[in-house]
Amino acid sequence: MSSSSRLTDMVDFDQKSLLISAASIAFNPLFWNIVARREYRTHFLTRLFGGNRRAACYFLAATIFSLGLFRDFLYERALRHQPSHPLLSTDLATYAGYALIAAGNVLVVSSTWALGITGTFLGDYFGILMDSMVTGFPFNVTDAPMYYGSTMSFLGTALVYGKPAGVLITAWVFLVYKVALAYENPFTAAIYAKRERERAGQKGGKKEL
Numbered sequence: 357m358s359s360s361s362r363l364t365d366m367v368d369f370d371q372k373s374l375l376i377s378a379a380s381i382a383f384n385p386l387f388w389n390i391v392a393r394r395e396y397r398t399h400f401l402t403r404l405f406g407g408n409r410r411a412a413c414y415f416l417a418a419t420i421f422s423l424g425l426f427r428d429f430l431y432e433r434a435l436r437h438q439p440s441h442p443l444l445s446t447d448l449a450t451y452a453g454y455a456l457i458a459a460g461n462v463l464v465v466s467s468t469w470a471l472g473i474t475g476t477f478l479g480d481y482f483g484i485l486m487d488s489m490v491t492g493f494p495f496n497v498t499d500a501p502m503y504y505g506s507t508m509s510f511l512g513t514a515l516v517y518g519k520p521a522g523v524l525i526t527a528w529v530f531l532v533y534k535v536a537l538a539y540e541n542p543f544t545a546a547i548y549a550k551r552e553r554e555r556a557g558q559k560g561g562k563k564e565l
């Protein structure tokens with residue numbers, strides 16, 4: 357193996373910014389899951405907003421969005437401290453990078469458009485449920501367009517910068533989102549299952565009257 361293909365030559369693990377970027381990537385889903393589950397159990401945010409759960413959800417949405425911007429800033433800063441690789445520094449890699457960022461953003465923006473702000477940012481934990489499941493684009497291409505779109509943007513940015521460290525970070529993003537999905541999906545499914553039971557109960561009740 358030539359020395360330039362060794363991971364430790366392609367990624368400078370001594371740069372603190374790399375660890376900080378990885379930590380911020382893991383922190384964000386951890387943060388929103390802790391806050392959202394606490395909200396579900398205690399409605400502490402809704403109470404903070406005088407019982408207005410929509411305002412509380414918008415506040416959480418703004419917070420998560422800002423944390424995402426900060427995470428992106430830390431990621432790009434980390435990439436600037438990392439070595440480039442000739443294979444990733446070609447025009448092809450740069451164009452592929454921009455294409456990935458564009459496609460990733462299409463997934464993220466269209467998903468937010470389809471779900472709305474409260475549907476995107478954990479409204480279900482506040483008791484703001486979607487009327488029905490959204491099945492159109494982008495949900496007919498991927499079950500988690502937010503997560504996969506975001507992952508694509510990370511990879512695209514790595515290619516645009518030409519940094520192998522970015523590819524490594526993207527693998528970390530993918531793993532973190534996989535864990536987040538495994539944690540979130542059963543919980544939201546249970547919230548909607550509860551609503552279905554309540555709806556069925558109401559219908560049954562009306563029939564008896």
Ligand SMILES: *[C@@H]1O[C@H](CO)[C@@H](O)[C@H](O)[C@H]1NC(C)=O
Nearest residue numbers: 491492493494495496497498
């Ligand atoms: C997804 O749905 C959109 C319309 O919302 C449609 O144009 C598109 O072809 C669908 N894609 C797939 C892969 O089914």
